[in-house]
Amino acid sequence: MSSDLSYREIPFFNYRKAFVHYEEEFVEIFRDVLHRGAYILQKDLEEFEAHLCDFLGVKHAFGVGNGTDALTIALLAADLKPGDEVLFPSHTMVASAGAIVYAGGVPVPVDIGPDHMMDAADLERAITDKTRAIMPVQLNGRTCNMDAIQAVADKHGLFIVEDAAQALGSQFKGKCAGTFGAAGTFSFYPAKVLGCLGDGGGVVTNDDRVADRICMLRDHGRLHDAEIRTWGMNSRLDNLQAALLDFQLRTYESTMQRRREIAAMYEERLGDLPEVVLPPGPSDDPNHYDVYQNYEIEAERRDDLREFLKANGIGTIIQWSGKAVHQWPGLGFDVHLPKTEVFFTRCMMLPMNMVLSNEDVEYICSKILAFYGK
Ligand SMILES: *Cc1c(COP(=O)(O)O)cnc(C)c1O
Numbered sequence: 001m002s003s004d005l006s007y008r009e010i011p012f013f014n015y016r017k018a019f020v021h022y023e024e025e026f027v028e029i030f031r032d033v034l035h036r037g038a039y040i041l042q043k044d045l046e047e048f049e050a051h052l053c054d055f056l057g058v059k060h061a062f063g064v065g066n067g068t069d070a071l072t073i074a075l076l077a078a079d080l081k082p083g084d085e086v087l088f089p090s091h092t093m094v095a096s097a098g099a100i101v102y103a104g105g106v107p108v109p110v111d112i113g114p115d116h117m118m119d120a121a122d123l124e125r126a127i128t129d130k131t132r133a134i135m136p137v138q139l140n141g142r143t144c145n146m147d148a149i150q151a152v153a154d155k156h157g158l159f160i161v162e163d164a165a166q167a168l169g170s171q172f173k174g175k176c177a178g179t180f181g182a183a184g185t186f187s188f189y190p191a192k193v194l195g196c197l198g199d200g201g202g203v204v205t206n207d208d209r210v211a212d213r214i215c216m217l218r219d220h221g222r223l224h225d226a227e228i229r230t231w232g233m234n235s236r237l238d239n240l241q242a243a244l245l246d247f248q249l250r251t252y253e254s255t256m257q258r259r260r261e262i263a264a265m266y267e268e269r270l271g272d273l274p275e276v277v278l279p280p281g282p283s284d285d286p287n288h289y290d291v292y293q294n295y296e297i298e299a300e301r302r303d304d305l306r307e308f309l310k311a312n313g314i315g316t317i318i319q320w321s322g323k324a325v326h327q328w329p330g331l332g333f334d335v336h337l338p339k340t341e342v343f344f345t346r347c348m349m350l351p352m353n354m355v356l357s358n359e360d361v362e363y364i365c366s367k368i369l370a371f372y373g374k
Contacts (some may be wrong), residue, residue, distance in 0.1 A: 002351060005363045010351055012315035013191050015061060017355040022248070025198075033240045041219065041236055044243035048203075055169070056176045058184075058204045060211035063237025063245075064218050067165040067187025070201035071099030073235065074161045074183035075133070077203070077213035080105050084132035089118035090164075090340045092137040096163045097325045100135065108234050109326040111337040115280075118142075118349075119339070120148035133159045138167035138177040140279065141259070141293035144182045146172050153181075161185070165201075166293035168194050169256050178204050183214065183312040184267075188237075189243055191353075193259065194252060196241040219238055241261070257353060259292040262352060262361055269365035275300040275372045277346075294319070295352040300372075302348050307373045311364065314321050314364055317349050 008361050010162075019026065033044060045063050052061040064070045077164045080086070082104040090098050093227035097107035110126050113119035118136045134153050136144045160181025164170070167177035168186050178184025186192075188200030203214050215223055221232035236246075243272050248255075260282040267281040277298035282290060296319065306316050327331040351365060 003247065005359075007207075007313055008360065009313040010315060010356070010360050010361055010364065012317050012351050012357050013353055015190060018190070018195070018353070019197070021355065025247060025316060026092060029243050030289035033243050034194075038239050040239060041141060041237040043240045045237060045247060048237075048242040048246040048249070051246055052202060052204065055249065055252070056204060058176070058179045058210070059206045060203045060214070061202055062211075062214050063242050064201045064203055065198040065235035066239065067189060067192075067201040068099050069159070069218075069235040070093040070165075070185035070203045071096065071186070072103045072136075073214055073217045074185050074203050074205075075100065075103035075105060075135075076161050076217055077181035077205070077210045077215075077330070078133070082133060083130065085128060085130045086133045086135050086161075087118075087123055087131065087158075088135040088325075089137050089139075090326040090337050091343065092139065092163065092325060093165070094254055094325050096135060096137055096326070097166070097331070102225045102278055105132070106130070107325075107336060109324070109333060109335055111339045113204055115142070115144070117142065117144045118149065118342060120145065120152055123149070123152045127156055127158075128239060130159060133161060134181075135161050135163055137163040137165075138170055139293075140296050141167050141170050141291035142279070142288060143167060143177040144169045145287075147176075149179065152280060154165055165189075166192065167291060167342075168192075168304070169252060169289075171289035174289075179206065182207060183210055188241070188270055193255065193291055194245060194248055197242050198238075198241060200237050200241045200245065201235075202237070217352075222288045226344065242355055256291045258354060259352060260290065262292070262356060263295060264364065265358065265361045266350065269362070270297075270368060273369065273372060276368070292352055295350045296318070297350060298343070298346040299348055300346075302346055305368070305371050306348060309364070309367055312367045314367060315351065318344075318347065319349055321333055326359070 054218040100107040162184035164178035165187035
């Protein structure tokens with residue numbers, strides 16, 4: 001084995017390098033946008049929204065302040081009422097549940113299935129006469145089996161709002177994450193697959209009525225003129241950020257391809273290692289097109305493995321400080337989700353980003369193999 005590859009530093013995510021990669025183009029965009037004085041709700045935002053619609057095959061897209069606001073706005077636009085219960089998978093960022101609370105709803109956590117995402121089979125257990133909606137989280141760049149979730153939603157008359165913060169371009173049966181339910185949301189946080197230079201988010205829908213409500217909610221109750229039609233918030237994606245995102249969207253196909261290539265390399269080198277469980281490979285299941293926002297594995301002796309990799313210059317993380325949402329005492333949940341809890345004792349993330357070289361991936365794999373004595 002090539003475990004004698006010489007030491008290299010591979011941070012989990014390298015924000016500086018991500019900027020330097022596009023430095024010239026970004027500076028050119030700053031100049032252009034700033035010389036036009038085009039900051040709020042300008043043409044660069046409109047163009048980005050139009051391109052997002054084309055890319056996703058959806059009727060309406062709106063840039064908003066961040067992925068968390070996107071969820072709150074999507075839930076309110078889909079007409080969530082105070083006290084309505086919303087089912088969400090506890091294996092997610094706290095933002096999924098926080099947005100439900102800020103939209104006036106009650107977040108109800110459910111367990112994960114074998115794919116580590118919302119378990120459609122656990123949904124029925126959690127449904128009460130107050131349940132109004134389901135929030136599947138399209139985690140780590142993979143889309144849930146939406147047929148199974150849609151079937152439960154149809155049976156109980158619930159609406160779906162997708163948290164696709166991590167899954168721009170991901171598909172299930174050829175349909176893009178974010179386009180299945182009443183509305184879907186994205187985050188353009190810098191470390192997301194499509195990231196801006198700060199906070200940013202998006203909400204998409206095929207429903208004209210929901211679209212008007214999203215539009216009004218993000219901009220003080222206004223539609224496309226000055227008339228104040230209802231109460232709204234201020235959560236608009238900056239025009240400058242939209243311009244940066246629009247530029248990166250042009251090469252997004254190759255971004256997705258590169259991430260899938262890295263996933264395939266991890267699979268090829270680590271796929272036979274009994275001590276780890278890898279995410280499904282890019283060509284394992286024709287129903288799924290993954291964009292690999294993250295590469296989350298399960299590992300035996302996880303904490304020792306992380307220490308060993310750290311000593312070898314390799315940054316890894318345990319997502320969300322090592323706890324599922326329902327496990328934070330300050331949030332007041334009183335529920336036991338056995339599969340999620342076991343998963344959090346074993347999960348960790350390997351580097352997965354656009355500045356990784358093939359040699360970096362090879363180095364990471366060789367160190368993991370060395371740790372397990374291979
Ligand atoms: C990043 C993320 C969010 C929140 O997005 P922000 O833009 O940081 O507000 C919500 N849900 C999931 C699953 C995320 O990964």
